[in-house]
Amino acid sequence: MPNTLLTLDQINVNFGPKRVLEGLSFSLQAGEIGCLLGASGCGKTTALRAIAGFEPVAAGRVILDGQQVASSGQEWTPQQRGIGMVFQDYALFPHLNVTDNIRFGLSRLDKVEQKRRVEELLEVVQLTEVANAYPHALSGGQQQRVALARALAPAPRLLLLDEPFSNLDVELRERLNQEVRDILKSRDITALLVTHDQHEAFSLADKVGVMHAGRLLQWDTPYKLYHEPAERFVADFIGEGVFLPAVVTAAGDIEFNADPQLGHRPCWPVCQARPGQAVQVLLRPDDILHDDTSPMQARVVKKAFRGAQFLYTLSLPSGQTVLSLVPSHHDHAIGEAIGIRLEIDHVIAFGV
Numbered sequence: 001m002p003n004t005l006l007t008l009d010q011i012n013v014n015f016g017p018k019r020v021l022e023g024l025s026f027s028l029q030a031g032e033i034g035c036l037l038g039a040s041g042c043g044k045t046t047a048l049r050a051i052a053g054f055e056p057v058a059a060g061r062v063i064l065d066g067q068q069v070a071s072s073g074q075e076w077t078p079q080q081r082g083i084g085m086v087f088q089d090y091a092l093f094p095h096l097n098v099t100d101n102i103r104f105g106l107s108r109l110d111k112v113e114q115k116r117r118v119e120e121l122l123e124v125v126q127l128t129e130v131a132n133a134y135p136h137a138l139s140g141g142q143q144q145r146v147a148l149a150r151a152l153a154p155a156p157r158l159l160l161l162d163e164p165f166s167n168l169d170v171e172l173r174e175r176l177n178q179e180v181r182d183i184l185k186s187r188d189i190t191a192l193l194v195t196h197d198q199h200e201a202f203s204l205a206d207k208v209g210v211m212h213a214g215r216l217l218q219w220d221t222p223y224k225l226y227h228e229p230a231e232r233f234v235a236d237f238i239g240e241g242v243f244l245p246a247v248v249t250a251a252g253d254i255e256f257n258a259d260p261q262l263g264h265r266p267c268w269p270v271c272q273a274r275p276g277q278a279v280q281v282l283l284r285p286d287d288i289l290h291d292d293t294s295p296m297q298a299r300v301v302k303k304a305f306r307g308a309q310f311l312y313t314l315s316l317p318s319g320q321t322v323l324s325l326v327p328s329h330h331d332h333a334i335g336e337a338i339g340i341r342l343e344i345d346h347v348i349a350f351g352v
């Protein structure tokens with residue numbers, strides 16, 4: 001039986017007269033990794049700060065492990081909440097070495113237990129060899145791991161991570177993403193991170209919430225966010241794709257009326273559209289397959305090499321544009337016509 005560790009229930013946060021979070025609601029199960037994803041200024045950091053107890057809520061409730069830790073006028077202090085936090089700039093103590101940085105939050109333990117715990121964490125984050133080094137002598141990735149070990153040391157009920165990889169180069173980010181996920185999962189730690197990078201969100205988190213202008217638009221698995229976006233904004237924000245105009249037929253099918261060669265599709269679930277209604281259908285690059293034998297032709301207008309694949313931008317005879325991911329040994333020139341085939345598992349359409 002899953003145990004809910006964190007619930008945000010209709011949280012509002014204001015800065016003076018300005019409302020920066022509105023009606024934020026989601027839950028995290030124990031051991032789950034969640035992520036708030038959104039553009040700069042959408043309120044991600046404010047949400048983390050409200051959970052940690054650094055920002056009061058104007059309305060709604062924060063429930064941690066069954067206890068209400070925040071509501072309007074009733075706030076537990078950050079210390080009372082027992083939440084660990086990893087900041088964007090790591091906030092390591094420059095005058096303390098790695099061991100003492102990690103030991104910092106362990107003063108309530110006796111010396112022997114402190115030593116045992118620090119050694120264990122040094123091993124977990126693979127920093128035993130630099131245990132006596134000072135932060136300035138560490139690489140960005142090593143500093144990030146010290147910050148993680150320090151936050152984990154007091155065994156917090158929940159770990160919050162604010163853009164934890166933003167200062168690192170892309171390659172290191174990807175490696176650390178996986179490392180951090182492995183560490184959190186192996187210790188069954190519940191964590192919530194915020195990022196504006198969807199690749200990071202997808203590779204680290206079990207559940208991702210897309211935020212926009214202080215609101216949470218969808219809280220779901222990465223798979224569902226990509227394949228079943230609940231709103232047009234989410235569909236646009238997550239992944240690549242195009243929208244093609246279509247109409248719902250009397251039989252309830254989707255008909256690409258501007259592009260007859262794309263034909264009809266049985267439509268599911270199609271946002272409660274009525275027969276005759278105009279809709280925009282989301283087509284992802286993986287919905288359009290390259291097929292030499294297909295009579296349906298499209299012209300290559302752009303191509304981006306991605307190692308194993310090309311992302312082709314293709315122009316249909318109607319002038320509409322679609323994207324297609326194609327294994328990169330199919331190297332076609334700009335201007336060339338290639339055969340394509342639609343393979344849509346289910347149709348995602350939004351009313352216009």
Ligand SMILES: Nc1ncnc2c1ncn2[C@@H]1O[C@H](COP(=O)(O)OP(=O)(O)OP(=O)(O)O)[C@@H](O)[C@H]1O
Pocket residue numbers: 015020038039040041042043044045046047196
């Ligand atoms: N202390 C503050 N006083 C007034 N407004 C603030 C304060 N802190 C943040 N804001 C505003 O609240 C909104 C949300 O900010 P927040 O830092 O939560 O966004 P964010 O999504 O984390 O952005 P970023 O990715 O750039 O860190 C922004 O419009 C910001 O200008």
